[in-house]
Amino acid sequence: MAVSFPSVEYFEALREKMAAHQDKFQRLGFIDTTFGVSVANNGKSRSFILEFEVYELKSVREVPSVDPRQVDFVLVGDSRVWREMIENIRRNGEADTSHDINTLAHLGEQLKIVYDSPDGHDKLYRFMESIQEFFDLTSQVDVSFNQ
Amino acid sequence: MAFYADKDYTQDQEVLEKMNQVMAGNLGLGWYDARTEKIKGRPRDLRRGLTYQDLDIGSYGYSKIPEFIRDNQSMVARGSEKVGKLPDMGYVLNRKSDVWSDNVTTLYEEAKSRRWAPAVDVPWTELDRNPLPHELEAACAQLYTFLQECALVSMDFPSRWVPLVNQDLIELKSFMCAQMLDGSRLLEAFRKRALYGGAGLGRASVSAEQGLKEWLWADTYPQGSVSINLSLAGLLLAVYRHVAAFAPSRVDRRLMGYAMQDAARQVSYGLGALRYHLRHQPAQAAAMNQYLDDTEHVILALLGSPELLEPLIIISGGGLEREQVKAGRLATAKLIRLAVREYLERLEAAGLSGRPGNSRIPQAIERIQVEA
Amino acid sequence: MAYLATRNFLEDKDFVDKWLYTIRTGELDLSWMKSATEKVKPHEANPRRGLTYRDLDIGNYGFSALPEKVRENRSYAPRGAEIPAGVPDSQPWVSRKSELWAFNTESYYEEAVSRQWNATTDIPWDRLESAELPETIGKALSQLMTFLTEVEMIATDTPAMWLPRLNPDFIEVKAFIAAQAMDEARHTEVFRKRALTTGWGLMQASPMNEMALKHLRDADSFSEMSVALHLVAEGNVLTMFRFSEYLSPTDVDKKIFRLVMQDEARHVGYGMQHFKYVLEHFPEKREVLHAHLDEAENISFAGAAATELTESFIILAGGGLKRENIEEGIRITTIFNLKQMQEHFERLEKCGMPERKERSKLYMMYEMGKAAAEAAGIRV
Numbered sequence: 001m002a003v004s005f006p007s008v009e010y011f012e013a014l015r016e017k018m019a020a021h022q023d024k025f026q027r028l029g030f031i032d033t034t035f036g037v038s039v040a041n042n043g044k045s046r047s048f049i050l051e052f053e054v055y056e057l058k059s060v061r062e063v064p065s066v067d068p069r070q071v072d073f074v075l076v077g078d079s080r081v082w083r084e085m086i087e088n089i090r091r092n093g094e095a096d097t098s099h100d101i102n103t104l105a106h107l108g109e110q111l112k113i114v115y116d117s118p119d120g121h122d123k124l125y126r127f128m129e130s131i132q133e134f135f136d137l138t139s140q141v142d143v144s145f146n147q
Numbered sequence: 148m149a150f151y152a153d154k155d156y157t158q159d160q161e162v163l164e165k166m167n168q169v170m171a172g173n174l175g176l177g178w179y180d181a182r183t184e185k186i187k188g189r190p191r192d193l194r195r196g197l198t199y200q201d202l203d204i205g206s207y208g209y210s211k212i213p214e215f216i217r218d219n220q221s222m223v224a225r226g227s228e229k230v231g232k233l234p235d236m237g238y239v240l241n242r243k244s245d246v247w248s249d250n251v252t253t254l255y256e257e258a259k260s261r262r263w264a265p266a267v268d269v270p271w272t273e274l275d276r277n278p279l280p281h282e283l284e285a286a287c288a289q290l291y292t293f294l295q296e297c298a299l300v301s302m303d304f305p306s307r308w309v310p311l312v313n314q315d316l317i318e319l320k321s322f323m324c325a326q327m328l329d330g331s332r333l334l335e336a337f338r339k340r341a342l343y344g345g346a347g348l349g350r351a352s353v354s355a356e357q358g359l360k361e362w363l364w365a366d367t368y369p370q371g372s373v374s375i376n377l378s379l380a381g382l383l384l385a386v387y388r389h390v391a392a393f394a395p396s397r398v399d400r401r402l403m404g405y406a407m408q409d410a411a412r413q414v415s416y417g418l419g420a421l422r423y424h425l426r427h428q429p430a431q432a433a434a435m436n437q438y439l440d441d442t443e444h445v446i447l448a449l450l451g452s453p454e455l456l457e458p459l460i461i462i463s464g465g466g467l468e469r470e471q472v473k474a475g476r477l478a479t480a481k482l483i484r485l486a487v488r489e490y491l492e493r494l495e496a497a498g499l500s501g502r503p504g505n506s507r508i509p510q511a512i513e514r515i516q517v518e519a
Numbered sequence: 520m521a522y523l524a525t526r527n528f529l530e531d532k533d534f535v536d537k538w539l540y541t542i543r544t545g546e547l548d549l550s551w552m553k554s555a556t557e558k559v560k561p562h563e564a565n566p567r568r569g570l571t572y573r574d575l576d577i578g579n580y581g582f583s584a585l586p587e588k589v590r591e592n593r594s595y596a597p598r599g600a601e602i603p604a605g606v607p608d609s610q611p612w613v614s615r616k617s618e619l620w621a622f623n624t625e626s627y628y629e630e631a632v633s634r635q636w637n638a639t640t641d642i643p644w645d646r647l648e649s650a651e652l653p654e655t656i657g658k659a660l661s662q663l664m665t666f667l668t669e670v671e672m673i674a675t676d677t678p679a680m681w682l683p684r685l686n687p688d689f690i691e692v693k694a695f696i697a698a699q700a701m702d703e704a705r706h707t708e709v710f711r712k713r714a715l716t717t718g719w720g721l722m723q724a725s726p727m728n729e730m731a732l733k734h735l736r737d738a739d740s741f742s743e744m745s746v747a748l749h750l751v752a753e754g755n756v757l758t759m760f761r762f763s764e765y766l767s768p769t770d771v772d773k774k775i776f777r778l779v780m781q782d783e784a785r786h787v788g789y790g791m792q793h794f795k796y797v798l799e800h801f802p803e804k805r806e807v808l809h810a811h812l813d814e815a816e817n818i819s820f821a822g823a824a825a826t827e828l829t830e831s832f833i834i835l836a837g838g839g840l841k842r843e844n845i846e847e848g849i850r851i852t853t854i855f856n857l858k859q860m861q862e863h864f865e866r867l868e869k870c871g872m873p874e875r876k877e878r879s880k881l882y883m884m885y886e887m888g889k890a891a892a893e894a895a896g897i898r899v
Contacts, residue, residue, distance in 0.1 A: 028261065029257065029259075029260035029261030029262070030195070030256065030257055030260040030261065032253075032257075054192065054194045054195050055194065056194075097394045097396075097397060097400045100391075100400065102388055102391050102392055102404070102407070103391065103392040103393075103394075106388050106389060106391075106392035107392070107478070107481050107482075107485070117496055118418060118489065118492045118493045118496045119250075119415060119418060119419075119496065121489075122384075122411045122414050122415050122418075123411070123415075124411075125384060125388065125407040125408060125410070125411035126257065126261075126408055126411040126412055126415065127261075127408070128404055128407055128408055128411075129261075129404050129405065129408060132404065149737035149738075149739070150733050150734050150736075150737035151734075151814060152730060152734065152814065152817050152818050152821060153730075155817060155880070156817050156818070156820050156821035156824070157817060157820050157880040157881065157883070157884050158880075162821060162824040165824050165826060166823055166824050166829075169826050169829050169830060169833070170829075170849055170852070170853065172842075172845045172846065172849060174826075174830045174833065174834075174840075174845070175826055175830070176830060177723070177826070177827065178662050178722050178723035178826075178827035178830070178831070179658055181662075181721075181722040181723040183719075183720045183721050183722060183723075184720050185718060185719055185720050186715060186718070186720050187715075187716060187717070187718040188712070188715040188716050189644070189647075189648070189716065190644050190645065193645050195639070195640070196637070196639035196640035196641075196642070196644060197638075197639055197642070197644040197712050197716070198639050199708070202711070202712060202715050204715070207715055207720065207721065221724070221729050222669055222670070222672060222673060222729060222732050223669060223724040223729070224665060224668040224669050224711060224714075224721055224724070226720065226721045227665050227668075227669070227721035227722060227723060227724050228721075228722065228723045228724060229724050230723055230724055230726060231724075231726030231727075232726055233724065233726055233729050234729050234730060234732070234733040236676075236732070236733065236736065256639055259635070259637045259638070259639065259705070260637060260639070260640065262635045262637075264569070264632045264633055264635075265569075265570070265632070266568060266569035266570055266571050266629055266632065266633070267568070267569035267633070268569075269569075269570070271563060271569065271570045272563065272566070282552075285552050289551050289552070289554075292597060292600050295597040295600075296595045296596060296597065299595050299597070299687055299693075300595060302682070302693065302697055303682065303683040305679075306679045306680070306682035306683050306696075306697070306700070307683045309675065309676060309679045309700070310675075310676035310677070310679055310680040310736070314672060317672065317707060317711070320672065320675065320704065321704040321705075321707065321708060324675050324679070324700040324701045324703070324704035325701055325704065327679065327682070327696075327697040327700045327701065328632075328635075328697050328698055328700070328701040330697065331628075331693065331694040331697035331698065332632065334597075334690065334694065335572065335628075335632075335690075335694060338575065338597060338690070339561075339570050339572075339575065341597075342559060342561055342575050342577075342580060343560075343561055343570060345558060345559070345560045346558060347554075347556040347557050347558045347559060347580075347599070348554070348556050348580070348597060348599045348600040348601075349551050349552075349554045349556065349600060349601065350550075350551040350554045350556075350600060350601040350602075350603060351594060351595070351596030351597075351600045351601065351602050351603060351606055352606075353603055353604075353605040353606050354526075354528060354534065356594055356595050356596070356606045356607050357524035357525055357526065357605070357606075357607055358524055358528065359595060360522050360524065360595070360607040360609070361522050361523060361524045363522075364521040364522035365521065366521050443529070444524075444527045444528040444529040444530070445524065445528070447528040447529055447534075447535070447538070448524065448528040450538075451528065451534055451535065451537075451538035453537075453541070453547075453548050453550075453551065454551050456538065456541060456542075457541070457547045457548065457549060457551065458551075460541075460545070460547065461547075467547075469545075472545040472547065473545055475545070476541070476542050476543075476545045479542065480542050507529050508529075511529065511535065514539055515539065515542055
C-alpha cells in the first residue's frame with residue numbers, strides 16, 4: 001500500500017527499509033544526527049524531526065515547526081521539489097546527480113539548509129552518504145502525494 | 148645518531164642476572180600490585196561497540212587530563228603506574244587547550260566507522276561507459292590535480308605535529324592519525340580520478356602552493372590548525388559539495404560524497420579545537436585575530452588560483468560554450484560567497500567574534516558580487 | 520612566521536584583478552589545458568580489486584619511472600603534473616628512492632586501506648561479560664596490554680615524523696606511512712580498551728622498553744628508522760602477537776591478536792622489502808645499517824630484562840603462578856624469546872644481509888640461549 005508524502009508513515013517506511021539493509025548502513029558507518037525536514041505547500045508547511053543513532057533511524061515525529069536550535073539542521077523545501085526528488089529516485093532506483101540532497105540544497109535554490117550552529121550544519125556532510133542512501137530507499141516504497 | 152642506549156646490555160652482568168633469575172622461576176612480581184585504579188569498562192550501547200567514550204572513567208578518562216601535563220614526557224599509557232627512569236620524548240604540545248576539542252573522541256570513532264576504500268567504493272568504470280566531453284574531462288583533470296596538492300598538505304599537517312603531542316592526549320593523537328589516513332585516501336582518490344579520465348594531470352598552482360606552505364608551516368599548532376583544519380578544510384568542503392552538486396558523472400558525485408564526509412569531520416575538529424583553545428586561553432583571541440589578518444590572504448591564493456577557478460567554472464557550467472561559461476561563473480561566484488560566509492560563521496561559532504568586521508576577505512568578496 | 524608566501528595575495532593587484540576579471544567576463548585563460556603532461560588511460564587490471572595504485576603505474580606517472588634521485592620536484596605538486604616556476608620548496612629531507620622505497624609499496628598501502636578494521640565494533644566486547652578470569656591471569660593479561668599500549672604509539676610518532684620529510688613524489692610511501700599511523704593508533708586503542716575491561720585497569724610502565732622507544736624515534740635517516748622500527752621492533756612484536764594469540768585466555772583476546780597481527784605483518788613486510796631494496800640499490804648504506812642494527816639489537820636484547828613483561832608472559836603461558844605453571848610458562852617464554860631472535864636473523868638473511876650473524880652480539884646471545892635451552896630439554 002502506498003504511503004503518502006509527507007507523513008510520518010513515509011519516514012517510518014524508510015526506517016523499516018533501513019533496518020532491512022543494515023549491512024549497507026553499517027558499511028557506511030555511524031550516523032548520529034537529528035535533523036528536520038520541512039515541506040511547504042501553498043503557504044503551509046508540514047515538518048518532521050528525524051533522529052538517527054548508530055546505524056538506525058531511532059525516531060521520527062511530526063511537529064508544528066522545527067526550531068533550528070533543537071536540531072543539527074533543517075532541510076526546507078517546497079513540496080514540488082521534494083516530489084520531484086522522490087519521483088526521480090523511484091524512477092532511477094536512486095537519486096541521479098541532479099536530484100540528490102546535496103545538489104538540491106547546495107546553493108539554497110531548491111532546498112534550503114537552515115541551521116543555528118555550523119557544528120550542526122557540518123553534520124549533514126559528515127553523514128552525507130548515509131543520509132542520501134536513506135532517501136534513496138524511497139525507490140523501494142510506494143509513495144503517493146497528498147498535497 | 149641522536150640516542151644511544153646507556154650501555155652494552157649484552158655484556159651487562161646486572162641485566163643478565165635479572166634475566167637469569169626470572170627464567171629460573173624466581174619472579175619478582177613488582178608489577179603485580181600496581182598502584183592503579185581497578186575498573187572494568189563495558190560498552191554502554193552494544194550496537195556501537197566499545198568506544199573511547201565508554202572508557203572515560205576515573206583516572207583513565209580523558210575528562211581528567213589536566214590543562215598542563217607536567218608529569219609525563221614519556222610514552223607511558225595514561226593511568227598506568229610510572230616507575231623507574233623514563234625517557235623524555237621531547238613533546239612540545241603539553242597543554243590540553245592547545246590541541247583538544249570536545250568532539251575529538253566522537254570524531255575518531257566516526258572516522259573509523261565511516262572508512263571507505265577509493266579502489267573499490269568509487270564506480271570507476273562508469274567513466275569508460277560514459278566518457279566526458281574533452282573540455283569537461285580536462286577541467287576535471289585540472290581540478291583533481293589541484294585537489295591533490297591540498298590533500299598532500301592536509302596529510303602532512305597532522306604528521307608534522309603528532310609526534311610532538313604529549314602521549315597523555317592519546318585520543319587526540321589517534322584522531323590525528325585518522326586524519327593522516329583521510330588525507331592519504333583523498334590524495335589517492337583524486338590521483339586515480341585525474342588519471343582514469345584519460346586527460347593526464349594538469350598544472351600545479353603557484354599561488355595555491357605558496358599559500359598552502361604558509362599555512363602548513365605555521366609557528367604554532369593552534370594557528371596551523373585554524374588554517375588547515377578550519378580554513379582549508381572548510382573551503383575544500385564547500386568545493387567538494389559544489390563539484391558533487393554539478394558533478395559531470397556519477398563517479399565524481401560518489402567521490403565527492405566521500406570526500407565531503409572526511410572534510411566535514413576535519414572542519415568539525417578545527418572548529419572544536421579553536422573553540423576549546425579560546426575558551427581556555429581567552430587572551431589568545433587577539434593573537435589569533437592578528438594571525439588571521441596576516442594569513443587570510445591565502446584564501447584568495449586558493450580561490451583565485453586559475454588552476455582551481457577555471458575548472459570550477461567549466462564544471463559548474465557544463466562546458467566551454469558561452470552560455471555554459473556564464474552559468475559556470477555565476478555558480479562559482481556563489482560558491483565563493485558561500486565558502487567565505489561559512490568560514491566566518493565557523494570562526495564566530497568558535498568564539499572569535501567580530502571577525503567579519505576585521506577580515507579583508509569579505510571586501511574582496513563584495514567586489515565579486517558586484518562583478519558577477 | 521615560519522614561512523611567508525612570496526606575495527600577500529590580497530595586496531597583489533594583478534592577481535586580484537585577474538581573478539575578478541575572470542569571474543566578470545568568463546574569459547578564461549585556459550593555459551593549464553595545454554599542460555605538457557602525459558595522457559594515459561589506466562584500467563582496472565582486476566575489477567575485484569578495483570582501481571589500484573599499481574593500475575596507475577603508467578608512463579611518467581608511475582612509480583616504476585621514479586628516478587633514484589628526484590631532482591625535478593621539491594614542491595607539493597603531484598608526480599607527473601606540470602610544475603611552473605614559483606612553486607615553493609616543501610623542504611624534503613629524503614629525495615632518494617632507495618632511502619625509502621620498498622618492493623610492492625603500493626600493494627601494502629592498498630591492502631592497508633582494504634583491511635582497515637575497527638577496534639570499537641569488530642571485537643566482540645560483549646562476550647567479556649561472561650569471561651571472568653582468575654586474578655593471576657587477569658593481572659598478567661592487563662600487564663601485557665599495558666606494555667602494548669605503551670609501545671604501539673611510537674610506531675605512529677616515528678614514521679609520522681618522517682612523512683612530511685619525504686619528497687612528495689614518493690606518494691605511495693607517504694600513503695603507506697599514513698596508513699601505518701592509523702594502524703598503530705588502532706592498536707594502542709584496542710590494547711588500552713582490553714586492559715580497561717579486565718577489571719584490573721592498566722598496570723605498570725616499562726622503563727626498559729621506553730628506552731627502546733626513544734631509540735626508535737631518534738634515527739638519522741629514514742632507512743635506519745625503518746630497519747629499527749619495521750624490522751627489529753615490529754618483527755619482535757609480530758612474534759609476540761603470534762605467541763599472545765596462542766596464549767590468549769579468551770576468544771576475544773584471540774580475535775584482537777589475529778587482527779593486530781595482520782597489520783603488523785604488513786609493516787614488517789614493508790620493512791623487509793625496503794631493507795632488500797636499499798641493500799640492492801644503495802650498497803654504500805650497508806655499513807650504516809649494520810651500525811644502526813648494532814644499537815637496535817642491543818636495545819632489543821635489553822627488552823628481555825623488562826621483567827614486568829617477561830613475568831606476565833610466563834604467567835599467561837603457564838596458566839598461573841603455581842610451580843608447574845611457572846615451569847611451563849618458562850618453557851614457552853624461552854621458546855618465544857629464542858623464536859624472536861631466530862626470526863629476526865632469518866629476516867635479515869632473506870633480505871640480503873646474511874653476514875649479520877657474524878658481527879652481531881645478539882646472535883651470539885641467541886646461540887648461547889639456544890644451547891642452554893636445549894641443555895634444559897627445551898626444543899626450539
